[in-house]
Amino acid sequence: MAVITVTAENFEEEVLNSKVPVLVDFWASWCGYCRMLAPLVEQVSEEVTDAKFCKLDTDNDPDLADKYDVNSLPTLLVFKNGELVDRSIGFVQKDQIAALVK
Amino acid sequence: MFDIIIVGAGTAGMSAAIYARRSGKSVLMLEKTSYGGQIISTPEVVNYPGIKNISGFDFATGLYEQALALDADLSYTHVIGIQKGCPEDPEGFTVLTSTEELSCRAVILATGAKNRPLGLQGEQDLIGSGISYCATCDGGFYRKKVVAVNGGGNTALEDAMYLSNLCNHVYLIHRRDTFRGEAALSEALAAKENVTFILNSEITALIPTYGSDIPGTNIRRTTLSSIFIRNRVTGEETALNVDGLFIAIGQMPDNTAFSSLVNIDEKGYIIAGENCLTNVPGIFAAGDCRTKEVRQLTTAAADGAVSATAACAYIDRNGR
Ligand SMILES: Cc1cc2nc3c(=O)[nH]c(=O)nc-3n(C[C@H](O)[C@H](O)[C@H](O)COP(=O)(O)OP(=O)(O)OC[C@H]3O[C@@H](n4cnc5c(N)ncnc54)[C@H](O)[C@@H]3O)c2cc1C
Numbered sequence: 001m002a003v004i005t006v007t008a009e010n011f012e013e014e015v016l017n018s019k020v021p022v023l024v025d026f027w028a029s030w031c032g033y034c035r036m037l038a039p040l041v042e043q044v045s046e047e048v049t050d051a052k053f054c055k056l057d058t059d060n061d062p063d064l065a066d067k068y069d070v071n072s073l074p075t076l077l078v079f080k081n082g083e084l085v086d087r088s089i090g091f092v093q094k095d096q097i098a099a100l101v102k
Numbered sequence: 103m104f105d106i107i108i109v110g111a112g113t114a115g116m117s118a119a120i121y122a123r124r125s126g127k128s129v130l131m132l133e134k135t136s137y138g139g140q141i142i143s144t145p146e147v148v149n150y151p152g153i154k155n156i157s158g159f160d161f162a163t164g165l166y167e168q169a170l171a172l173d174a175d176l177s178y179t180h181v182i183g184i185q186k187g188c189p190e191d192p193e194g195f196t197v198l199t200s201t202e203e204l205s206c207r208a209v210i211l212a213t214g215a216k217n218r219p220l221g222l223q224g225e226q227d228l229i230g231s232g233i234s235y236c237a238t239c240d241g242g243f244y245r246k247k248v249v250a251v252n253g254g255g256n257t258a259l260e261d262a263m264y265l266s267n268l269c270n271h272v273y274l275i276h277r278r279d280t281f282r283g284e285a286a287l288s289e290a291l292a293a294k295e296n297v298t299f300i301l302n303s304e305i306t307a308l309i310p311t312y313g314s315d316i317p318g319t320n321i322r323r324t325t326l327s328s329i330f331i332r333n334r335v336t337g338e339e340t341a342l343n344v345d346g347l348f349i350a351i352g353q354m355p356d357n358t359a360f361s362s363l364v365n366i367d368e369k370g371y372i373i374a375g376e377n378c379l380t381n382v383p384g385i386f387a388a389g390d391c392r393t394k395e396v397r398q399l400t401t402a403a404a405d406g407a408v409s410a411t412a413a414c415a416y417i418d419r420n421g422r
Contacts, residue, residue, distance in 0.1 A: 016196050028152070028279060030144075030145045030157075031143070031239065032138070032141075032143045032144070032157065032159035032162075033136070033143060035140055035159045035399035036136050036138070036142065036159065054295075062242075065243065066243075069323060069325070070232075070243065071230065071231070071234075071243035071244065071346070072229070072230035072231075072234060072243070073239065073240070074239045074240070075230065087323075089229065089230030089231070090229070090230065091136050092134060093178055
């Protein structure tokens with residue numbers, strides 16, 4: 001599955017109301033490690049079919065970054081049944097991304 | 103068995119890979135994090151000759167694509183040591199990683215440098231949760247908050263200036279009574295109302311809050327809440343409440359894994375001159391990890407060329 005772009009508008013619907021675990025990649029265009037991580041999240045989203053993968057541009061939605069206490073990029077947040085259950089800060093390899101939604 | 107194993111896929115390592123592949127040698131780069139090294143998080147590089155302006159990510163990705171197009175191999179693994187001799191060749195080397203042992207004829211060490219940590223308890227766990235080593239990366243998340251910057255060089259002064267335009271208050275903590283960085287910068291900072299200098303002082307402890315609730319979730323999270331500062335003259339210790347601490351006390355190498363074989367100076371840099379030769383024939387050092395005056399992309403790339411050429415000559419000379 002491709003990575004879905006989320007914003008303040010569809011965050012509730014795509015992330016909080018999701019029936020399957022959701023990984024949200026908090027990123028920004030100026031962040032080098034985010035650009036490094038994005039293709040890996042993309043690859044994992046193709047391989048792991050029982051989870052949803054989203055990305056959120058923190059420059060467009062600073063309030064959501066603030067709400068979830070994101071203060072370094074990239075940050076990956078994992079939601080299950082509308083609740084934040086895990087967080088990973090900084091660049092990680094593919095297997096670590098996949099392990100987050102296991 | 104590879105002709106050359108390169109430890110570290112930063113600017114020096116990838117430049118070495120390009121030169122070694124173009125000389126027809128087989129090359130494996132071993133990288134513990136991601137290709138690109140230190141420059142990845144720099145938004146703008148404006149001093150690389152021939153390129154007016156490029157992001158660190160684009161610069162590194164260009165090198166990466168160039169090296170891979172020449173059929174250099176790259177594998178993500180942490181190198182934990184090197185031994186003289188390998189099963190195929192007593193004159194070769196065994197490179198030890200966290201998962202395997204690899205054989206080669208020559209080694210190029212291009213391990214670079216990393217941000218120097220304070221070395222305080224809890225520091226690693228608080229990275230991204232109040233502690234940062236990059237003001238231009240993470241500063242935006244501390245808008246209207248109270249932060250401290252630690253350091254006395256240009257980076258610390260520039261970080262304090264950048265943050266003073268975003269944050270409610272910036273404390274600049276430095277262990278001496280004068281700054282090493284440019285006087286013009288420290289004077290401009292002194293004139294700012296929301297900047298306070300805390301001089302002759304060092305940070306002695308990081309105090310986290312356990313279990314601050316994130317609204318709308320049931321998750322509790324550890325974040326930095328205050329720091330302890332000791333005045334080096336009076337010995338007095340005080341607590342300071344901060345939302346963020348930006349550490350800017352320089353870079354340091356990490357070559358301990360190789361120190362049983364290769365000579366290292368008192369700061370941890372591999373002793374090697376402009377020819378990139380170490381005390382061990384067949385092991386070369388390139389980029390920020392070796393003793394040198396100027397640690398920049400151009401000098402790292404130059405070392406890549408010099409070390410690869412020397413490694414190829416070493417292999418050819420030994421008729422292997
Ligand atoms: C914030 C910042 C801004 C900068 N801006 C500029 C600039 O504008 N212009 C400029 O010219 N220079 C700049 N520099 C300096 C420049 O980034 C360095 O000189 C350059 O990156 C050195 O390249 P290197 O390949 O020697 O080391 P690095 O870039 O540090 O790369 C070393 C690589 O080796 C890997 N490694 C280390 N140990 C191991 C191991 N045991 N096993 C496997 N892999 C390992 C690391 O993960 C890393 O990827 C800047 C540096 C910083 C920190």
